[in-house]
Amino acid sequence: MGRPGGLLLLPLLLSLPSGAGAGSCEPQASCEACVRSHPRCAWCEDPDFTRGGQAEATRCAPRDALERAGCPPRAVIDPRGSVWVLQDAELGAGGGQRGPTQLRPQSVQLRLRPGEEQSFQVRFRRAPGHPVDLYYLMDLSYSMKDDLENVRRLGSDLLAALRNVSSSVRIGFGSFVDKTVLPYVSTVPSKLRNPCPERQEPCDPPAAFRHVLSLTGDAAAFAARVSRQRISGNLDAPEGGFDAILQVAVCEERIGWRPVTRLLVFASDDTFHMAGDGKLGGIVLPSDTRCHLDAHGVYTRSHLYDYPSVGHLAQVLSAANIQPIFAVTGPTVPVYQELSRLIPKSVVGELREDSSNVVQLIADAYNSLSSTVELQHSPLPPGISLSYESHCGGPPGPPRPHGGICTGVLVNQEVTFTVRVRADACLSTPQRVGLRVLGFAEELSLELDTLCECSCTHHQPQVHLCHGGTLLCGVCRCPEGRRGRRCECEGVEEEGGCRPPNSTGPPCSGRGRCVCGACECPPGLSGSLCECDSGSCERHGGLPCGGPQRGECVCGTCRCRDGFGGSGCGCALGRESCVSGGRECSGHGSCVCGTCRCQPGYVGPLCAHCPSCRTPCQRLR
Structure with missing residues (x-):
């Protein structure tokens, strides 16, 4: 994936080599394996870098070590990740059906080297008057009879209350009772037609979900359609509200959801059935997460599919970007509070027995939801991880792996999140991840790709240097029948020069590879027969010969650099630190x-x- 032309990297974007200190850079057999192994590893593609029996794996080392060993800087392959902002519209701009821009930037491209972390910043400003769609989902079991009378007068009051905080509001209506099979409702035909306790009282047949009114800004239409609703009934106390919530979330076109703030008011006076309860009625198939509304808006497959689980419901609501408001009566509030902890961006309000406080409850719940800004991501590809640091006006919060959150955010207040992205594996193809603030339609598109290949200049077929082979990243790949560092050997392997005279032991001391009659030693070994161990020298500071800054281990003996001496190069030979005023x-x-x-x-x-x-x-x- 190439860099987009004409776009600049913003100064606020950071490249942090997190994890670079974890582990160390080890020699690798190829350039690709080298850059994938550790973020500090680089590769030398200079064809003359390895001499005297050195293994090609020694080309893989930290950049500074390669340059000290004689690799020209231009021949060092050391890819680095990058962050590019592709789209970055100003906050507050735009409008129309989606409302003003609240999330910035809108599109970012990341190129990640495995083990290396990249970061960028996301800004969110809560805009006034953001459009709202509100769907009122009501329990119409018989115990909610007095509530229905108040809901019939709800339309104009609810629209008026929400228009105080939003420029565009639409409301819709639906109802639920339970699955129409035993033991949830009576299947006696007369009871299916009229489930009320008093047969003379007119009641509607029970339904798992009935969609009554699609989202509209017409309060009169809401009042007219709701006024025609009648109470219904069932046998057991828990209700089938989970079936109804799922259908409201997945039937987007029938409900009429816009890409704006979406609220679902769930009004009930009892608890709920959930996954597994369907077995009581012989229903075992899990929900297929599809819309099953007939021409009359009735959910027709409730007798086939079990109730959704809490986790399934949370996933569906999050995918549809719907924020539930559980308006429930006092005795059930604790149950729904526990449910709310498992469903992102949901809130619970206590409903009076006759629903007379529902308008104020919804207005308060909307304000509570809107003042909580929670940035989250869509499912991540394997090997990719994200963490968030929230800047909410005070000291930044600790990094969180699943999202950033700020509470109590006021209208026109701006908050910032630092998003850190890390790849621990290579992606086979570029991937896209979406970031959004829960409850809002805007999304930041994150395009991810990994740097797992080497862009070497030395990649030439049939070059003279390799005697007909291919020069790939400084290493000759020999054709069939040829061997050697430069493919200079042909015919049967000769091992005479790889053993001491008159010896029948393994070639190269059993620790190296015999190539063209000479030993090629693995990293850490040297000598004409790979007999020398570079780690066997005396150590200083835990490193052989004090490390590369002080000396190198040559066949068990330290060869110290200028200014150092001693058996382990641990002695600094300079006397300046001992002299003051001309006296030692x-x-x-x-x-x-x-x-x-x-x-x-x-x-x-x-x-x-x-x-x-x-x-x-x-x-x-």
Whole structure:
């Protein structure tokens, strides 16, 4: 995936090599394996980099180590990830049906090297007057009889209340009772037609869900359609509301949902059936998550599919970007509060026995939901992880793996999230991940690709250097029948030069590979027969020969760099740190490995103090 032309990397975007210190860079057999193994690993593609029996795997090392070993900087392959902003419209711009822009940026492209972390910032500003769609889903079991009378007068009051905070509001209506099979409702034909306790009282047949009115801004239409609704009835106390919620979420076209803030008011005075309860009626098939409304808006498959589980319901509501408001009576509030903890961006309000406070309850719930800004992502490809740091006006919160959250956000207040993205595996194809603030339709498109290939300049077929082979990232790939670092050998392998004279032991001490009569040693071994172990030298500071800055291990013996000495190159030969005022160790000691070794009685880094030299009494005490 190439870089988009004409777009600049914003200064606020950061590249953080998180995890680079975890583990270390180990030699690898190819450039691709090298860049995938560790974010600090680089590859030298200079054809002349390996000499004297060195394995090609030694081309893989940290950049600074390769350059110290003689690899020209232009020949170092060390791909780095990048962050590019593709679309970044100003906050507050736009409008129309979707409302003003609240999320910025809108599109970002990331190229990730495995093990390396990239980060960018997302800004959200809560805009006033954001459009709202509200669907009122009501329990019409017989115990809700007095509530229905108040809901019939709800339309104009509810629209008026929401128009105080939104520029565009639409409302719809639906009802539910339960599945129309035993033991949930009576299947006696007369009871199916009229389930009310008093046969003279007119009641509607029970239904798992009946869609009555699609979303509209016409309060009169809402009042007219709801006024024609009649109460219904069932046998058991828990209701079939989960079936109804799922159909409201998946039947987007029939309900009339717009890409705006979506609210679902669920009004009931009892608890709910959930997955597994369908077995009581011989129903075992899990919900297929499809819309099954007939021409009259009735859910026709309730006798075939079990109730959805809480997890299934949470997933469907989140995918549809619907925020539930559970308006329930006092005794059931604790149950729905537990349910709300499992369903993202939901809230519970206590409904009076006759639903007379429902308008104020919805207005309060809307304000509570709108003031909570929660940034989350869609499902991630394997090997990709995200974390969020929330900046809500105070000190940033700790990183969270599943989303960022700010509460109590006011209208026109801006909050920021730092999103960190990491790839621990290579993607086979570019992937897309969506980021959005729950309850809002806007989405940030995150385009992800991984850097797992090497763009080498030395990739030429049939070059003279490789005697007819292919030069790939500085390494000759030999044709059939040829061997050697430059494919210079042909015919049967000769192993005579890979053993000591008159020896029948394994070639190259059993630790290397015999190529064209010479030993090719793995990393860490050297010598004409791979007999030398570079890790067997004396150590200083835990490293052989004090590490690459002080010396190197050559066949068991330290070869120290200038300025260092000693058996393990642990001795700094410079005397500058021992001299002050032209005197070495103040004349009371000698400089050993860059440190003063003081005479008896003298102390300090330059042997300048002698606490016991002040008086004869102190000296002879």
